[in-house]
Amino acid sequence: MLVKRGADIRYSEVTPKTAYLNRRRFLATVPLAGAALFTTRARAAAKLAAVKGPFSTDEKPTPFQDVSTYNNFYEFGTGKDEPARNAGSLKTSPWSIQVEGAVAKPKVFDLDAVMKLAPLEERIYRHRCVEAWSIVVPWIGFPLNALIKAVEPTAKARYVAFQSLYDSKYMLSERAAGIDFPYVEGLRMDEAMHPLALLCFGMYGQVLPNQDGAPVRLVVPWKYGFKSIKSIVRIKFVEKEPPTTWNLSYMREYGFYSNVNPTVDHPRWSQATERRLGEFYKRKTLMFNGYADQVASLYTGMDLRKYY
């Protein structure tokens, strides 16, 4: 992991740090997480070097300020602004990921060991939330398949299950959040092996802010945002379709696949359009979030209304 301070400030130009630590936010945070605030700030400043990767869109990235203050991370609060205020308590170091299940080489990886599995790439992806808003983010990471290959899945590995960190001591209770914790997600093996699926450690040239899923998350750009699980501690290779959090709570509203699909509405709202943060007018939502050329073949012959 290449961590340096100062020097190159490409992305911090987009987001003035003065705005990040404006008076109101400062006052709101101090009583809650005095010292933690500084940890977060130190993290936010830690640079992460990466080479340009494939599949990047040429659309304008959403300002860092928006991507780091408008989050769904229910463990730290259900309001969009709450994770940015509360996630300071998340301890991202030391961090390890337990990789197990139907693999030849199960292993508990230290975060640094995972980050050495493949060269870090910057990929600018569209990210579409199931709530009909979207952002464009320059993520930093490498294809998830690099990790998968390293543990050598067996023939029984047909799905990959992921699990987030959960610590009831400083995270929201299940009762309050209205969903079960720890947060779990899953992908079919061919989806997980797809070169677009990213194991992500940073964004905007720096390590992930806690509220964006530090220190390691998934980015699956052709699926709704909740599939891109945050703060991963466990990955398990399994034979049967694994349970996924939102599906467990509201089966009719959130399916296992949850591919971005403008023609299949959420039971309570339309998915035909979306609001790109920072834009006034809504824009049309694209099939597979605009990645149809890359991923449509994964689903040939499947009824996407049934497998929503």
Next chain:
Amino acid sequence: MYWKRLLTRRWMKIPVFVCCLIPVSLLAWKAFHQDLGANPIEFITHATGDWTIRFLAITLAVSPLRRLLGLPDLIRFRRMLGLFAFFYGCLHFMTYLWLDKFFDFHEIVKDVEKRPFITAGFVGFVAMAPLALTSTAGWIRRLGGRRWQLLHRLIYLSACAGVVHYYWLVKSDVRKPLMYAGIVFVLFAERAVAAFRKPRSKLEAWTLKKPGGADTASTSKPRASSSVGRGDNAT
């Protein structure tokens, strides 16, 4: 008590009016300073929606507070508070119509079909409109106190629809909608209790409905000017 007398002062309506404008002023201030967060339209939608249901609850709290605190003069503010509920409801509705849907009525019709919570919100809003329209003394006269009162019970529908609207809207964290449901329930329960109890105190006797209705305000209350002819026994 001095502050009890304060309530009856004519000018007291001015500070109350100004206070009711604070939420919208803050919103405008934040909008002007681009301080509405990453999704400004969502922020405006939520803020105006929150204040609509809050003002509905505040309006519904007037009658219970009159009874519990022994402050019948609070009635003077009820119309204003109710009209502010409608005002914030209008802002909320306009935000949806204009900033969210850009007056695309085809899209809105689809939306109403698709999203029951939109329907619930719309019902709550529409139910407020006749109340705002008939909020003047002239309309109370025209309708007659009893009918006017019956019509204005629509506020119960509005409050219920507002709570349901909120409950159906959230993804999983229902704490806030449940809080409003609780508040509305308490305000309703107080009415039920008050209706079943026999009048004991002078105040209660005063608050109870008189037959004929229309001119209760002026007959039962010495300071007719302060109640502007409102059917102030409406619960």
